[in-house]
Amino acid sequence: xxxxxxxxxxxLKTVSRVVNREPGVSPDVTARVERAVTQLGYxxxxxxxxLRRGHGRSAMVGALLQDVSNSFSxxxxxxxxxAARDRDVAIVASSLDEEPARERSLVEGLVRRRVDGLLxxxxxxxxxxxxxxxxxxLPIVFVDRRPNGVDTDSVTVDNAGGSRMAVDHLLAHGHRRxxxxxxxxxxxxxRTRHEGFLAALRDAGVESDPAVExxxxxxxxxxxxxxxxxxxxxxxxxxxxxxxxxLAIGAxxxxxxxxVAGQVALVGFDDFPLADIVDPPLTVVKQNVAMIGFEVAxxxxxxxxxxxxxxxxxxxxxxxxxxxxxxxRPEQ
Amino acid sequence: xxxxxxxxxxxLKTVSRVVNREPGVSPDVTARVERAVTQLGYxxxxxxxxLRRGHGRSAMVGALLQDVSNSFSxxxxxxxxxAARDRDVAIVASSLDEEPARERSLVEGLVRRRVDGLLxxxxxxxxxxxxxxxxxxLPIVFVDRRPNGVDTDSVTVDNAGGSRMAVDHLLAHGHRRxxxxxxxxxxxxxRTRHEGFLAALRDAGVESDPAVExxxxxxxxxxxxxxxxxxxxxxxxxxxxxxxxxLAIGAxxxxxxxxVAGQVALVGFDDFPLADIVDPPLTVVKQNVAMIGFEVAxxxxxxxxxxxxxxxxxxxxxxxxxxxxxxxRPEQ
DNA sequence: TTGAAAGCGCTACCAA
DNA sequence: TTGGTAGCGCTTTCAA
Numbered sequence: 283x284x285x286x287x288x289x290x291x292x293x294l295k296t297v298s299r300v301v302n303r304e305p306g307v308s309p310d311v312t313a314r315v316e317r318a319v320t321q322l323g324y325x326x327x328x329x330x331x332x333l334r335r336g337h338g339r340s341a342m343v344g345a346l347l348q349d350v351s352n353s354f355s356x357x358x359x360x361x362x363x364x365a366a367r368d369r370d371v372a373i374v375a376s377s378l379d380e381e382p383a384r385e386r387s388l389v390e391g392l393v394r395r396r397v398d399g400l401l402x403x404x405x406x407x408x409x410x411x412x413x414x415x416x417x418x419x420l421p422i423v424f425v426d427r428r429p430n431g432v433d434t435d436s437v438t439v440d441n442a443g444g445s446r447m448a449v450d451h452l453l454a455h456g457h458r459r460x461x462x463x464x465x466x467x468x469x470x471x472x473r474t475r476h477e478g479f480l481a482a483l484r485d486a487g488v489e490s491d492p493a494v495e496x497x498x499x500x501x502x503x504x505x506x507x508x509x510x511x512x513x514x515x516x517x518x519x520x521x522x523x524x525x526x527x528x529l530a531i532g533a534x535x536x537x538x539x540x541x542v543a544g545q546v547a548l549v550g551f552d553d554f555p556l557a558d559i560v561d562p563p564l565t566v567v568k569q570n571v572a573m574i575g576f577e578v579a580x581x582x583x584x585x586x587x588x589x590x591x592x593x594x595x596x597x598x599x600x601x602x603x604x605x606x607x608x609x610x611r612p613e614q
Numbered sequence: 615x616x617x618x619x620x621x622x623x624x625x626l627k628t629v630s631r632v633v634n635r636e637p638g639v640s641p642d643v644t645a646r647v648e649r650a651v652t653q654l655g656y657x658x659x660x661x662x663x664x665l666r667r668g669h670g671r672s673a674m675v676g677a678l679l680q681d682v683s684n685s686f687s688x689x690x691x692x693x694x695x696x697a698a699r700d701r702d703v704a705i706v707a708s709s710l711d712e713e714p715a716r717e718r719s720l721v722e723g724l725v726r727r728r729v730d731g732l733l734x735x736x737x738x739x740x741x742x743x744x745x746x747x748x749x750x751x752l753p754i755v756f757v758d759r760r761p762n763g764v765d766t767d768s769v770t771v772d773n774a775g776g777s778r779m780a781v782d783h784l785l786a787h788g789h790r791r792x793x794x795x796x797x798x799x800x801x802x803x804x805r806t807r808h809e810g811f812l813a814a815l816r817d818a819g820v821e822s823d824p825a826v827e828x829x830x831x832x833x834x835x836x837x838x839x840x841x842x843x844x845x846x847x848x849x850x851x852x853x854x855x856x857x858x859x860x861l862a863i864g865a866x867x868x869x870x871x872x873x874v875a876g877q878v879a880l881v882g883f884d885d886f887p888l889a890d891i892v893d894p895p896l897t898v899v900k901q902n903v904a905m906i907g908f909e910v911a912x913x914x915x916x917x918x919x920x921x922x923x924x925x926x927x928x929x930x931x932x933x934x935x936x937x938x939x940x941x942x943r944p945e946q
Numbered sequence: 947t948t949g950a951a952a953g954c955g956c957t958a959c960c961a962a
Numbered sequence: 963t964t965g966g967t968a969g970c971g972c973t974t975t976c977a978a
Contacts, residue, residue, distance in 0.1 A: 283956070326955095328726040329664065329665055330970090351689045363708060374704045375695075376704070391702065392704075418657075535890075538891065559863075561893035624949085626950090628949075640947065662971035
């Protein structure tokens with residue numbers, strides 16, 4: 283910048299004015315400065331600029347997702363990006379992989395980078411560690427899971443209600459022996475979905491059987507193994523509720539391997555691309571990801587713009603999408 | 615930081631030493647400073663730190679993908695992230711959506727943020743505009759598409775060769791009338807895939823017919839419309855080559871709608887999750903995304919670490935994955 | 947082992 | 963309309 287000023291024969295401050303398009307610079311000088319800028323290949327340094335401006339803003343927000351390569355996280359990221367674009371805010375994205383330690387160190391890193399806000403799909407159980415940052419004014423919006431130990435905005439879906447929809451649907455189609463495939467019970471959403479599953483059975487007067495419930499399943503392969511075991515058991519389930527999309531995918535594979543793809547009913551939680559053209563087309567409880575992303579972005583940027591109202595907890599209702607796999611009736 | 619120094623009764627410099635874990639501070643003082651840090655909720659400011667350090671590094675890299683919510687871009691992002699994690703480098707991710715103007719403005723924004731390097735899946739045709747930044751030492755690695763007008767590292771796949779594999783496979787199964795579904799010819803990879811398609815037919819002595827070739831298809835819906843039209847024509851194709859994954863998805867839907875899913879052969883370019891459980895399982899030419907991501911990250915961080923050797927152009931060979939849809943023979 | 951002063955690149959404030 | 967000076971939060975250099 284000093285060089286630009288020298289070359290254009292003006293002061294530093296004037297260059298600053300031109301670069302920031304501040305009013306009150308003669309066209310003549312503006313042109314001279316701009317020529318010098320391109321000639322020297324000068325690049326404005328945003329970090330230094332923001333430092334001096336003092337407002338402590340970086341024009342960046344952090345997005346801490348579970349896994350940017352999974353469709354749910356990726357779609358969320360995209361929604362946030364679309365909202366951030368108009369404001370020239372950049373997004374720093376990272377994957378947590380359900381590892382609490384990683385969450386904490388990534389949050390730390392983002393705070394050091396002075397992000398203006400944080401989208402957090404937490405891997406931790408308790409969030410007290412964020413209290414300091416929240417108090418100092420860092421906007422944090424939780425997504426998919428609610429904050430615990432601190433109070434800040436969140437956007438979640440009604441997981442228990444979603445499970446209930448799935449189970450009620452299977453019950454309505456005559457099933458009484460419904461397998462449950464779920465993720466780690468330490469994960470809030472996984473736990474709630476399991477509870478919803480059990481509650482729906484109880485309310486219908488159907489006895490649940492832990493023998494057809496598998497939890498702590500982390501991957502499609504885990505789901506394949508678990509479901510295959512159940513199918514091979516003496517008293518196999520006639521229907522399956524897979525409480526996460528990757529587990530539904532594993533379930534589909536397992537059903538295919540065992541050659542019972544059209545005979546055992548299956549409902550998944552969480553839609554995914556192509557769920558309508560797998561064989562048979564998958565009935566799912568769908569979370570409206572675009573809507574979630576929209577709400578999250580809305581909250582986050584409202585906070586960044588100075589909204590200091592009480593924390594809001596938006597809970598969206600998922601929707602049952604009927605496609606075929608969930609309407610298979612039990613044999614005989 | 616000043617407050618921390620005051621509270622701990624030491625100088626600024628000493629706080630700096632403790633925060634950066636520099637050696638040569640007595641344990642006693644270290645403890646006092648750390649207590650003050652937690653008490654005051656002090657957060658180290660990385661931007662200011664990097665500014666003063668002068669090396670101009672930000673510990674961030676930019677990733678300019680086509681669309682972070684599509685599986686190819688998202689997987690690439692994930693690979694880069696995994697490589698960046700060990701180095702405590704953050705990733706700023708954005709989507710280009712094939713819009714050249716957006717690419718330029720996003721690059722500009724990242725340069726102003728002084729990212730240490732750039733992963734670019736370009737939306738532009740010519741890349742001369744990057745010359746200044748490259749000359750000034752910004753590492754840029756192109757992925758999926760090669761640079762044009764400037765020379766810098768790239769990691770791509772052999773698109774023409776991949777198309778050839780697909781077509782040869784269909785020819786070997788007796789097809790002579792093969793439809794082509796492709797994206798905008800302005801997109802380098804789309805063009806090359808089309809050329810590979812034509813070359814394979816030519817080499818096999820099969821005459822190509824523009825009537826069964828549809829290009830400029832941007833979405834699954836475009837592919838559905840185009841293929842439906844072809845299927846309804848007087849002389850419909852017996853096989854389809856869909857030169858991008860989203861077009862293959864559209865093709866599957868179209869074949870289902872027309873009830874010819876098991877009768878018309880289909881090969882896609884680019885694998886995607888679940889391609890093995892759609893109906894029929896999709897035969898594809900697969901790009902090894904993890905490998906691409908690995909190579910990209912390797913090049914990028916090598917450059918950041920000061921590698922100044924001549925630009926490298928890594929070309930990976932795709933692989934035909936046989937699953938069923940591509941082995942359907944023409945009727946009669 | 948600790949500290950004082952200078953300055954990274956930039957902009958706010960005030961003066962000309 | 964333009965310029966000088968001070969200083970954002972931090973680290974470097976050199977001295978104590």
